[in-house]
Amino acid sequence: xxxxxxxxxxxxxxxxxxxxxxxxxxxxxxxxxxxxxxxxxxxxxxxxxxxxxxxxxxxxxxxxxxxxxxxxxxxxxxxxxxxxxxxxxxxxxxxxxxxxxxxxxxxxxxxxxxxxxxxxxxxxxxxxxxxxxxx
Numbered sequence: 799x800x801x802x803x804x805x806x807x808x809x810x811x812x813x814x815x816x817x818x819x820x821x822x823x824x825x826x827x828x829x830x831x832x833x834x835x836x837x838x839x840x841x842x843x844x845x846x847x848x849x850x851x852x853x854x855x856x857x858x859x860x861x862x863x864x865x866x867x868x869x870x871x872x873x874x875x876x877x878x879x880x881x882x883x884x885x886x887x888x889x890x891x892x893x894x895x896x897x898x899x900x901x902x903x904x905x906x907x908x909x910x911x912x913x914x915x916x917x918x919x920x921x922x923x924x925x926x927x928x929x930x931x932x933x
Contacts, residue, residue, distance in 0.1 A: 799836060800829060804845055812847055816855035824864065824879040826887055835865060835873040 800823050802816055810818070823829040835856065842849040856873050859865040866876045901911050 799834070802836070802841055802845060804847070813851050813855040813858065816841070816852065817858050820855075820859055820864070821879060824875065824877075825881075826891075827878075827880045827884050829875050830878055830880075831875050833875045835875070837872060 800820065802819055804812060804815055808815060820829065820835065829835075836844075838849050838852045838856065841847075841852045856865060856867065860867060860873075864875065864877055864879070865873050867873045898911065901914075906914070
């Protein structure tokens, strides 16, 4: 079962942080169709947030067709976002964990790691975009 964590420094709305975490869990195979999301009341209590915030996140996921609510029972995953690359993710995750240990040993903070990954990813994606022909 997924365990939600909130980043109080994030500019992303609380409900969207929950949505993003469910989507990430679906992409990496931590959640699969048939899995139950935590009860609204439990999430609200553990994160000290309003239950309506959790309901809003679950509604957003339902609108996107990723989960479905069963009255009196709970909210269940209906579809995954994991692609064909899922079998390769275990090895890549191990490589990433090793890299994160090296980054920590080099003195990088979590914020440094995020900045390094995001800027490198943007640069790599820009390099892959189709080059414009000179006019």
